[in-house]
Amino acid sequence: MKRPTILVADDDAVFVASVGSILRSRYEVRTATNGSEALASVEEDPPDLVILDVMMDHMSEGFDVARSLRLSDVTSLIPIIILTGVDRVYNLRMEVDESWVPADHYMEKPVESAELLRVVGGLVGPGAPEGS
Amino acid sequence: MTPSSGPNGHPRTQAAEIQSPSTSSMSGAQERSGSFSFIFAWELHERLLWFSNLRWLAVAGLALASLLGPMVGMEATRPSLMVVAGLVATYNLVFVYALRYRYGPEEDYGNLRTVAILQMVTDLAALLVTVHFTGGCASPVLPFVVFHMAIGTIMIETRIMYFLAFSTCFAAAGLFACEHLGVLERYSSVTGVQSSLASCGLSTAMLVGLVFGIVYLTDSVTSRFKTRNIELHQTTTELRRALDEREELERRKSHYMRISAHQLRSPLGTIKTSIQVLLDGYLDPGSDEGLRLLGGTARRVDSLLDIVNDLLELAKMREGRARAPWARNVSINQILADIFDAADPIAREADVELIPHFIHEGAAILDWAVPPDLVYAFENVIHNAIKYSKSEGGTVTVALGIDRTHAMVVVADEGIGIPADLQDDVFLEFVRAPNAKHAEAEGTGLGLSIVREAVQMHGGKVSLESAEGLGTTVTVVLPLHYVPPEIIGG
Numbered sequence: 001m002k003r004p005t006i007l008v009a010d011d012d013a014v015f016v017a018s019v020g021s022i023l024r025s026r027y028e029v030r031t032a033t034n035g036s037e038a039l040a041s042v043e044e045d046p047p048d049l050v051i052l053d054v055m056m057d058h059m060s061e062g063f064d065v066a067r068s069l070r071l072s073d074v075t076s077l078i079p080i081i082i083l084t085g086v087d088r089v090y091n092l093r094m095e096v097d098e099s100w101v102p103a104d105h106y107m108e109k110p111v112e113s114a115e116l117l118r119v120v121g122g123l124v125g126p127g128a129p130e131g132s
Numbered sequence: 133m134t135p136s137s138g139p140n141g142h143p144r145t146q147a148a149e150i151q152s153p154s155t156s157s158m159s160g161a162q163e164r165s166g167s168f169s170f171i172f173a174w175e176l177h178e179r180l181l182w183f184s185n186l187r188w189l190a191v192a193g194l195a196l197a198s199l200l201g202p203m204v205g206m207e208a209t210r211p212s213l214m215v216v217a218g219l220v221a222t223y224n225l226v227f228v229y230a231l232r233y234r235y236g237p238e239e240d241y242g243n244l245r246t247v248a249i250l251q252m253v254t255d256l257a258a259l260l261v262t263v264h265f266t267g268g269c270a271s272p273v274l275p276f277v278v279f280h281m282a283i284g285t286i287m288i289e290t291r292i293m294y295f296l297a298f299s300t301c302f303a304a305a306g307l308f309a310c311e312h313l314g315v316l317e318r319y320s321s322v323t324g325v326q327s328s329l330a331s332c333g334l335s336t337a338m339l340v341g342l343v344f345g346i347v348y349l350t351d352s353v354t355s356r357f358k359t360r361n362i363e364l365h366q367t368t369t370e371l372r373r374a375l376d377e378r379e380e381l382e383r384r385k386s387h388y389m390r391i392s393a394h395q396l397r398s399p400l401g402t403i404k405t406s407i408q409v410l411l412d413g414y415l416d417p418g419s420d421e422g423l424r425l426l427g428g429t430a431r432r433v434d435s436l437l438d439i440v441n442d443l444l445e446l447a448k449m450r451e452g453r454a455r456a457p458w459a460r461n462v463s464i465n466q467i468l469a470d471i472f473d474a475a476d477p478i479a480r481e482a483d484v485e486l487i488p489h490f491i492h493e494g495a496a497i498l499d500w501a502v503p504p505d506l507v508y509a510f511e512n513v514i515h516n517a518i519k520y521s522k523s524e525g526g527t528v529t530v531a532l533g534i535d536r537t538h539a540m541v542v543v544a545d546e547g548i549g550i551p552a553d554l555q556d557d558v559f560l561e562f563v564r565a566p567n568a569k570h571a572e573a574e575g576t577g578l579g580l581s582i583v584r585e586a587v588q589m590h591g592g593k594v595s596l597e598s599a600e601g602l603g604t605t606v607t608v609v610l611p612l613h614y615v616p617p618e619i620i621g622g
Contacts (some may be wrong), residue, residue, distance in 0.1 A: 014402050014406055014431070015401070015406075015427065017406075018402070021415045021425070024149075024414075085394060085397050085398040086230070109398070109402070110400070110401040110402070110405045112409070115449055
């Protein structure tokens, strides 16, 4: 059975390694360290789910990537999770150009492994252990 | 605007227009600000409308007088007074329309004052015409001139009213003279009597005395209130400004705290998630991958400590480190030389050539300085220049210029530069350009904020010029003879 592929985009390599370790227990994982890398990776091979940090190279990069994915016919149906240390109230105060943030789910760092797997499972299915 | 001494010792208002700042933070009546003289524009607007309503009574009075005048010997009142009543009603309609639809309560004070002056002038003209038809200087209508002067002095500035008083007296005297010289027809007053030249002269003199007297008296009574109104307005404006500044300060403080909290929370979140991954058994801590994660986590702890240390440093400077261990006669040459010695090995490792241009300069001695803070500032700028040099090396030049009053330290590199859109912001807390993050992952984003704080604490200024991909030049200018006021004052 083919395991769903998840793209994790975050500029914090240690966090990417941690989240990757959790997700690899049930999914295939690809990583990107900024928005443009994430978009290139999606274009090359669309994943089943994208997990995005907000503040990478610039303040609202994760939001910009999410909007780009939603506006493209090819990628508009890929589920998106925003996983960031930026809290909701702060998002609004940052006066991001548009308030429209088309994410399927919003999670704050730090993330509990069980909670992350539950949310991801709800969007792309439970996946499967490696090698199964 | 300064109130000057007026009649009988009362301060007289010499009103000039003050533009009141609009504010969203005040409530109730104070929200109705707008332009201000000794009263707000909206208050003048209300008074003008009241005056216009009162004028309908004058129209009715004129119409009634035109009907009843002949019964008491005033042969000229019909139809003359009816025509005057029609004219007054017509211009009153124009004024009411203007006040309701063109010059509302939000209108500029100056425009409303113009409307008020126009009302006074037209009223006084209508009044003099009525005086003419009702017996000239013996007219029973003449006292209404005085009434108008009193109302006008309450509504508009006294200096304008004195001018109107003079014009009215001049026009009335001219009218009476023309009547007695036969240029204009003379009409009889009540009982059909026509005044003699002597009694008319006396009436004119009394009119002049009464008109100027009433302006003087009304001003005496109202000037104290006008002055207090002005003072109250000035105090309100100052309080409003202070409140706005306070709100802005609170907002900045809150923003800074939030940004700081986020910067602390971000590595903490990473550390917590990493530990959880190891605890939950997703990675074996003894495996290569587990050890790599532990190493990365330890680096995140270090960066967290760096942020905390920098935040403390910034807080200490902002709290006023002038009381900290300061010294007299501090040599910038010596500080730069010490930093150079320490930075040289770091520069060699980064394949960067450090070029000093201060060895043979004269001595730049600051009358007062906090040496550790100056060291921090210059060290930070020089280390940044090395850190953000391109991977293939380059040069970092540190130059010192001195004149009689200032020392200027210029640190120029040939490094990655700062994107144009971020050059104004890099001195703000936690601002790091993307190319800086790529070149050097570790960094708190607080270094240049501390540099700015340290330089400002010494009465100086720091600025930078940069071109992305070509390099950055940071310039620090310090006054040689600056001593903080609290040190001078002991």
